[in-house]
């Protein structure tokens with residue numbers, strides 16, 4: 001039986017959702033509409049007039065070597081951020097789940113990074129890895145490794161991945177821990193009695209039962225890596241070196257606000273909008289039938 | 294198949310002692326039921342045998358081998374849980390085959406053994422279903438099937454029937470008993486239901502707050518309870534307890550006597566007077582509830598043919614002295 005509140009008229013429910021609709025309209029529909037509109041024009045260098053180009057901006061983008069490179073960068077970056085943050089979070093959650101005493105403290109400590117704003121996290125990591133005064137750089141130097149993410153593309157990517165994943169671990173940890181604790185203890189015990197040792201149990205019981213959580217986190221983390229890592233990248237690398245860390249969202253900013261190519265920037269926004277729509281649809285489709293076993 | 298021996302087995306959770314030292318020898322193929330009220334430590338005892346709880350002190354032996362430090366998977370046991378603990382993402386077949394797959398039993402033999410168990414438990418039509426597509430009774434059977442396909446040395450049951458409705462419970466009780474007879478596997482069965490204990494057990498352990506008050510065959514325990522607790526717990530309706538001082542000649546010391554409802558008669562002149570509260574006519578028998586002078590409840594069980602007294606009527610109660618069980622102030626049988 002479904003439990004839901006039913007309203008008699010139309011006005012009260014409308015009134016109740018109105019604030020949300022207004023906020024969505026002002027901060028989402030309006031800018032999204034603007035972006036779509038602008039993506040069909042090229043403004044003149046002084047921003048005084050706009051010239052209709054149809055899908056010209058899109059055609060140009062898709063044939064642009066740099067834009068395609070940015071796609072690849074985004075893919076690599078998102079996969080790394082997602083895998084690292086989810087992997088570490090799962091590992092910690094499994095440990096916390098096994099821990100009976102002191103798991104409260106452990107949990108609280110693990111949640112802290114989530115409260116740190118991405119840009120601040122970026123600055124923290126930048127400090128530690130600063131090529132001249134960074135602590136980690138200094139230790140790496142002692143080990144004979146010359147860290148320089150300002151020049152080395154791989155190191156730059158590594159650093160933004162770690163900084164982006166770090167704050168995300170807390171969030172993933174909470175969901176994984178909740179997922180693990182939702183698995184009845186007796187099911188695990190039954191498997192132990194059936195002869196399954198820790199890894200077998202994890203592989204055949206825990207992991208499959210955790211899969212709805214994992215899938216949910218996968219989508220959420222990809223969306224995060226695509227869109228919310230702007231602050232981290234902006235503070236640490238500004239998309240460099242050689243655009244090695246210019247992910248799609250960063251390119252929207254650098255082409256639009258730095259390069260002043262508003263038409264192209266708007267077209268890129270529209271493409272991102274399409275991507276996030278697809279991801280959201282996938283997520284909702286899946287959550288609807290969350291219990292898949 | 295195997296014997297199970299418990300030697301001065303104790304369990305504490307931190308500062309709280311839960312099991313206070315239990316000794317028992319379980320013979321090969323024996324069906325032993327652990328019975329007692331909620332919270333008395335039945336599950337804890339069973340879980341120590343399973344290896345799901347550590348042993349604080351004492352020994353658990355299976356087939357003469359001390360298994361205190363062995364993992365559950367090394368003990369050659371199978372367990373049926375109260376909530377069945379089926380693997381929700383696996384079919385009935387896979388649930389039953391799981392342990393065999395891990396033990397690397399060849400595929401044809403797995404299929405064979407699961408088929409045999411499914412036939413025995415009438416689960417054949419459901420082998421491809423998921424647990425959530427089964428009724429409570431069917432899930433219970435799958436849990437049983439999962440235990441028997443592995444042919445373990447010992448079966449452990451933790452209140453396997455308590456989630457079923459009354460009728461199904463009686464039916465499954467019979468099936469479990471038959472199955473155990475057929476397979477001849479040593480079994481330890483936990484329940485808080487004394488009827489289940491009486492009907493299933495070869496021998497039962499009556500637990501009271503972490504202590505085994507009495508270990509014995511059901512009818513012996515019924516006829517000869519070792520403590521006031523056992524006399525009150527085993528048997529339904531429970532034994533009547535009367536202050537020894539009330540009937541005179543009790544020997545003092547604050548003891549009580551116990552007398553079973555079927556051993557009390559309503560007469561004109563007896564050893565105790567009581568006022569009739571209400572009567573329950575159950576068809577074959579009638580239960581009459583009375584209140585003694587000191588306020589104590591007394592139940593009399595009589596055959597349906599006998600006259601039923603009116604509510605509020607004062608009756609005399611009588612019994613054979615041979616049926617009286619005397620308990621001292623500590624509840625121990627004298």
Ligand SMILES: Nc1ncnc2c1ncn2[C@@H]1O[C@H](COP(=O)(O)OP(=O)(O)OP(=O)(O)O)[C@@H](O)[C@H]1O
Pocket residue numbers: 306309311329330331332333334335336337338485
């Ligand atoms: N992990 C634990 N930590 C602390 N105390 C526990 C733990 N497990 C059980 N206990 C305590 O041990 C006592 C015995 O518990 P147990 O589960 O064995 O009771 P039980 O006889 O099986 O009861 P029931 O019929 O309700 O299942 C209870 O008082 C319980 O509170």
Ligand SMILES: [Mg+2]
Pocket residue numbers: 335336337
């Ligand atoms: Mg219990």
